[in-house]
Amino acid sequence: MIELEKYQSGHYEKAYGYKYFVPTPINEEWVWRTSAINKLLEKAAVKLGELNSFARLVPNIDLFIQLHVTKEAVVSSRIEGTQTNMDEAILPMEEVKPERRNDWQEVSNYVQALNEAILELKKLPISSRLLRQTHNTLLQSVRGEHKLPGEYRTSQNWIGGNSLADAVFIPPSHTLVNDLMGDLEKFLNNDEINVPALVRIAIAHYQFETVHPFLDGNGRIGRLLITLFLVSEGILDKPLLYLSAWFEKNKGLYYDNLSQVRTKSDMLQWIKYFLAGVEQTAAQAVNTLSNVLELKAKIEQEITAExxxxxxxxxxxxxxxxxxxxxxxxxxxxxxxxxxxxxxxxxxxxxxxxxxxxxxxxxxxxxxxxxxxxxxxxxx
CATH class of the missing domain: 1.10.10.10 (Winged helix-like DNA-binding domain superfamily/Winged helix DNA-binding domain)
Structure with a gap:
């Protein structure tokens, strides 16, 4: 059992010329005394429930989902430095300027990766296999195509800086990746522990980004994991909630909160930040769908009349x-x-x-x- 207030995030191990971080396994019962978590959890769950009910009432919801997915692909890729905007992302490749096509392809791959993963969830649980398949689609014919698409890394990677010598953070050795990802997979699918789904995916997202199991595309797969989990758990019938815009709104805060878990074992603050993001993002998604339905009804009326x-x-x-x-x-x-x-x-x-x-x-x-x-x- 892990008590949130006493959680220890992990330890460093020495390699040749650098130290890498080894996170504590997460597949445990998690408990907490901090009641603020319960309040945030309730608010987030209520807003998610509203979004799901709203989506069930919208006729032809699949019409609108594609643009939700496109927006997520644009924002999530933008966090990684891709420049495509929504206006370009909706066009077929031949209509995009040649110098912008590589960025367009990255966004297009993201849309395809998400759509394929949602279909796969009907046959597969959230698993290393599903994540690797999704990663393979994500990196086809783009910048990371030579960085082991569909495979966990077999060498050391790092975050920030130009090399291991000046890296901001060095994830665990590649020799530990399979075991750590196995633990994460078990945690997400463990029916014997009573950890609310939203707390579970908050912890799992942090752990995924800390393990950084791929050579490229970790940020995008880690963000996709959130939506996939909510759909796989039946919390959302359709993939309508994406936290990339929340993370991007203040990128520094997102990275700081992840970093605070590693350096100060402050998982509490990370979960609070994550739950606040779910609540606000679900409320915005309901708002967007309401506006879109109003727009559709207004234009249909005008067309019929005029x-x-x-x-x-x-x-x-x-x-x-x-x-x-x-x-x-x-x-x-x-x-x-x-x-x-x-x-x-x-x-x-x-x-x-x-x-x-x-x-x-x-x-x-x-x-x-x-x-x-x-x-x-x-x-x-």
Whole structure:
């Protein structure tokens, strides 16, 4: 049993010319006397419950999930230095400027990795196998493609600094990774301990980032782990909660709180910070979904009232834009089964109503985005 207030985060071991940190295994019963945790836990659980209920009531929730996932991919990748924004992330690769395609690919891989992992959860529990599979997808054809995609590291890594000599933090030796990750996996799936799911994933996220089991992509996989766990536990039916925006809002605070656990064994503060993040992020997700539903209803009403013969095609195009908020005349023509000229007229009518905004400034090969919808996701 680990008493939160007496928790010892680990110890250092010597290697040749440096010391690495070995975290304490976490697969134990955790208990605490600090009642503030219970209050934060309750608030976070209530907001998560609201988000889940809200999502169940939203018709076609899957339409909106894709943009939630895209936003998460953009923000989580931005924490790692990737520059793609939401407007670019929704476009197909051929529409992205060549010099921006590598960053676009990283975000695209993240979306694919998350979507595949959610499907895999139907067959696999949260496990090393699932995390390695997800990591493999994440690193395909991008910067980290030579850093053992889909495999735990077989050499020492470090965080911050240019080398082991000036590193800010040195995770455990690669020889310990399999055992530590096995312990983390058991902790997440252990039915014999009474640790609330949100406290469990807070501790597991800290442990994952401390073990740093991969040579690259640890931050993104560690953040994905949070969403995957909530879905696997049935706390969320759909992947609608992402903490990357909370962590990114004050990156320094995120890293400081993780660091305080390692240096001062202050797991208490980390869990408080994490639970506050869950509460605020779930509330923002409900807010975003409410705004999006209002926007959809308002535009559908306007189209029905003002678009006459075109209203049916306009509603079909609107539905397609809710799933992926960009179009071209060719795409609109295919989506709605219209001739090029009729599609051009329809897009022009939707542009006039400010539903669509042209983003290339060209007279040919024009790209239109559903800006109001994108802005609803950017707002939080």
């Amino acid at each position: 678009f006459g013969r075109r209203s049916n095609s306009a509603l079909i195009l609107l539905n397609s834009l809710l799933e992926n908020p960009y179009t071209t005349i060719e795409k609109a023509s295919k989506t709605c089964g219209l001739s090029y000229k009729a599609a051009n007229d329809l897009v022009a009518a939707m542009q006039q109503k400010n539903y669509l905004v042209e983003i290339t400034g060209q007279s040919r090969n024009r790209i239109f985005i559903f800006e109001q919808y994108l802005n609803a996701f950017k707002a939080d």
